[in-house]
Amino acid sequence: MESAERRITRRTFLDYLLGAGLLGLAGIVLYPLTRYLIPPKVTEVTGGSVIAAKVGELAPNSGKIFPFGGKPAILINTPDGQLRAFTAVCTHLACTVQYRPDLAHIWCACHDGHYDLRGQVISGPPPRPLEEYQVTVKGDNIIVSRKG
Amino acid sequence: MAEERYGTWQRWSEERLRLRAIVEFLRHKTVPIHRYSFVYYFGGITLFLFLVQVITGILLLLYYRPSADAAYESVQFIMSKVRFGWLIRSIHSWSANLMVGWVFVHMFSTFFYRAYRRPREFTWVSGALMLFLTLAFAFTGYLLPWNKLAFFATKVGTEIAGDVPLVGKYVMLLLRGGEDVTEATLSRFFGIHVAILPALATVILGIHLALVQVHGMSRPISVRAEREISFYPDFLLRDLAVWILVLALLGTLATLYPWPLGEKADPLAPAPPGIKPEWYFLFMFQTLKLLPSKIFLFEGEMVGIMAFLVGGLVLLLVPFLDVWAQREQQNRWVTTLGILAVAYLVIMTILGLALPAM
Numbered sequence: 001m002e003s004a005e006r007r008i009t010r011r012t013f014l015d016y017l018l019g020a021g022l023l024g025l026a027g028i029v030l031y032p033l034t035r036y037l038i039p040p041k042v043t044e045v046t047g048g049s050v051i052a053a054k055v056g057e058l059a060p061n062s063g064k065i066f067p068f069g070g071k072p073a074i075l076i077n078t079p080d081g082q083l084r085a086f087t088a089v090c091t092h093l094a095c096t097v098q099y100r101p102d103l104a105h106i107w108c109a110c111h112d113g114h115y116d117l118r119g120q121v122i123s124g125p126p127p128r129p130l131e132e133y134q135v136t137v138k139g140d141n142i143i144v145s146r147k148g
Numbered sequence: 149m150a151e152e153r154y155g156t157w158q159r160w161s162e163e164r165l166r167l168r169a170i171v172e173f174l175r176h177k178t179v180p181i182h183r184y185s186f187v188y189y190f191g192g193i194t195l196f197l198f199l200v201q202v203i204t205g206i207l208l209l210l211y212y213r214p215s216a217d218a219a220y221e222s223v224q225f226i227m228s229k230v231r232f233g234w235l236i237r238s239i240h241s242w243s244a245n246l247m248v249g250w251v252f253v254h255m256f257s258t259f260f261y262r263a264y265r266r267p268r269e270f271t272w273v274s275g276a277l278m279l280f281l282t283l284a285f286a287f288t289g290y291l292l293p294w295n296k297l298a299f300f301a302t303k304v305g306t307e308i309a310g311d312v313p314l315v316g317k318y319v320m321l322l323l324r325g326g327e328d329v330t331e332a333t334l335s336r337f338f339g340i341h342v343a344i345l346p347a348l349a350t351v352i353l354g355i356h357l358a359l360v361q362v363h364g365m366s367r368p369i370s371v372r373a374e375r376e377i378s379f380y381p382d383f384l385l386r387d388l389a390v391w392i393l394v395l396a397l398l399g400t401l402a403t404l405y406p407w408p409l410g411e412k413a414d415p416l417a418p419a420p421p422g423i424k425p426e427w428y429f430l431f432m433f434q435t436l437k438l439l440p441s442k443i444f445l446f447e448g449e450m451v452g453i454m455a456f457l458v459g460g461l462v463l464l465l466v467p468f469l470d471v472w473a474q475r476e477q478q479n480r481w482v483t484t485l486g487i488l489a490v491a492y493l494v495i496m497t498i499l500g501l502a503l504p505a506m
Contacts, residue, residue, distance in 0.1 A: 025392065028399075032232035036207060040229045 042070075049145030052085060055137060063099025063106070068144060072096045073133065075144060078117050079104050085133040085144040086119045092126040106130065174380040179365050180373035187261065188365050188383075189390050190254040196391045197247035198353070200398065201285075204240040205342065212292070214338035216331035219294035220412040227409060238402035244286060246398070248428045251282050252493075259466065259486050262473040263366035269467035271363065274356040276464045281349050283428065288341040290426060294334060299413035301425050302337070303329045308436070311449050312457070330415065369478050430500030431493050432456060 052066045052075045063076040065088050072088035076099050086106070088096050095110035105122065106115040113124035120129045134145045162168055179188060211230055213222040226233035255275065258264060264272035291302045306329065310320035325332030367373060377383055425433050435456075439448035462469065472479035 029395075032235055033207070035231040036233060036236055037210070038231065039211075040231065042229075 049143050051141045052135075052144040053142045055140055055142060057142075058083075061101045061104060065096065065098070066144075068133070073144065074099065074106065075135070075142065076106070076117070083135045083137070083142060084117065084119075085135045086115075086130040087133070088130075090126055091121075091128040091130065092124070097130070173361075175378065177361070177364060177379040178376035179379050179383040180367050181375050181377055182367070182371050182373050184261065184368055184371060187257040189387065190250065190257050191360065192387045193390060193394055194247060194250045194254050195353075195357070196394055197243050197250060198349075200239065200243045200395075201247060202346070204236050204243065207236050208240060209342065214292070214334055216294060216334060216413075219292060219334060220409075223293045223409055227406075234406055235399075235402055238405075238407045239398050241407035242401045242405075243398055244289060245427075246394075248282055248286050251279050255279060256486065256490060260483065261366070261368040262470070262478065263368070264467035265366070265369075265470070265473040265476070268359070268363050268366055271356060271359040272467045273464060274352050274359065276466075277352050278349065278356060279463075280460065281345055281352065285341065285345050285349075286426065286428060288337040288345065291334060291337045292341065293409055294413050295410035296413050296417070296420055297410050297423065299329065299415070300419045300423050302333065303419075304423075305425065305429070306333075308432075308449075308453065311447075311453050313450060313454070328415075369473070369476055424500065427497060427501065431496035434496045434500035434503075 048069070050066065050068055052068075052073070053064055058064055058075065058077040060077050060081045061079040063074050065072050065074050067073070068087075073085060074088040074097060075083065075085045077083055086097075088098075090097050090108040090110065090113055092108065092111055092113050095108050097106050097108045097113070097115065099105075100107040103114070105117055106119070107113070108115075108124070108126065111125050113126040114122040115126070115130055116122050118129075119132050121127075132147065134147050136143045136145070179185075208226065211222055211226045211233070213219060223237065226237050228234075230236075258272065258275065287302075287305060291298045306320050306323050309323060310316045312319060321327070323333070323336065324330070325336045364379075424430065432452075436449055436452045439452045441448050443451045467473070470479065470482050472482065
């Protein structure tokens with residue numbers, strides 16, 4: 001009886017060893033796989049500034065979308081001729097906003113969000129105002145950079 | 149009586165799926181054990197390497213972009229930015245090379261033990277078709293990183309296809325997607341590599357494996373089995389143990405010798421000196437180089453290509469040509485022919501590796 005019990009113990013021990021080995025193997029295979037599946041962070045081009053447009057390119061009461069740090073941004077020339085730039089990513093569900101000359105403000109087509117010429121929400125679902133960027137004119141170029 | 153052993157769930161699933169026949173079949177299937185039994189693992193190893201290719205290939209698809217602007221950069225991104233990307237890509241490359249090699253090993257062991265004789269003729273034919281598919285996989289996959297060596301290898305390889313009489317020009321145009329190797333070629337090779345060939349391979353591999361299961365392992369002529377073991381679970385477990393060893397080998401190779409990416413292809417740059425195809429195409433490359441430019445009235449290159457096509461056809465029809473094996477006889481000349489073929493492949497490959505290319 002005793003020897004039979006001992007044999008079972010040894011067998012169980014080997015089973016555990018085999019199980020642990022297989023578990024280890026599964027870990028060795030699955031760990032790199034799961035890490036591989038998670039996309040790496042693409043370093044955003046931040047802090048820099050871009051040439052958004054040439055001086056005179058934008059008539060008053062119009063806007064232009066341009067890439068800024070890998071995301072769309074919008075440069076607008078207000079009806080009274082002031083240049084302003086904002087992120088063009090709507091704070092609601094990240095659609096790209098546009099300038100509506102007929103309304104003379106920024107509008108998001110996806111869910112009818114309205115922003116005024118300072119990026120503040122007028123109406124619609126957007127929870128926050130659009131981030132405003134710094135606009136400087138250097139010679140012929142309209143340069144947009146992050147504030148601060 | 150037997151019905152009573154099964155629970156409600158088993159009865160329910162059996163009524164719908166009819167899996168018991170398969171389980172019963174596998175339970176009664178046996179594998180003979182004798183001094184040459186080790187060759188029975190060769191097919192399984194090839195299958196495992198193929199599965200590794202499928203899995204790592206799908207993973208690479210997540211980041212790879214098939215365009216002239218982005219292909220090289222995306223592979224670079226996989227290897228430098230994606231976590232374990234270097235591992236996945238290196239394993240894909242290493243496994244591809246080992247698979248090509250192992251397909252040949254598997255084929256020649258099947259050949260020398262006459263495993264293609266009645267009733268396994270179509271197992272051989274489907275296997276030979278998969279050898280061609282494997283080479284096509286290798287050829288198309290090689291271009292995808294869009295590096296210099298691959299670019300020129302593809303130029304030369306498709307040019308050779310263009311030398312096939314009558315249809316060659318059309319084949320070349322079809323492969324290249326135009327007159328030259330361009331981004332269009334990359335798109336085509338990508339489509340062929342990840343859609344067309346996998347679809348074909350799934351069907352032919354399915355037939356191959358089904359036939360292997362139905363007919364069981366072939367016993368070499370005049371070899372007596374010492375005993376038999378059950379396929380499930382005994383042989384399958386041994387198979388899996390071998391697979392784990394192969395996986396360990398792949399991991400080691402990929403880690404210690406990561407597959408290089410090379411320089412980005414530049415269609416306007418001249419071909420780099422010393423350019424050669426991958427080792428598994430060297431025997432063809434070397435043969436074509438050694439042929440004189442004129443053989444009787446024909447171009448040497450064209451004669452060489454025709455010879456390879458005939459060779460491929462002979463390979464496909466081996467079971468029907470070796471009439472001796474059908475009578476359970478080992479013909480000495482068939483063996484000699486096989487040895488000559490191996491010698492030819494090995495010598496030409498070594499020559500191709502050793503001799504300067506230009």
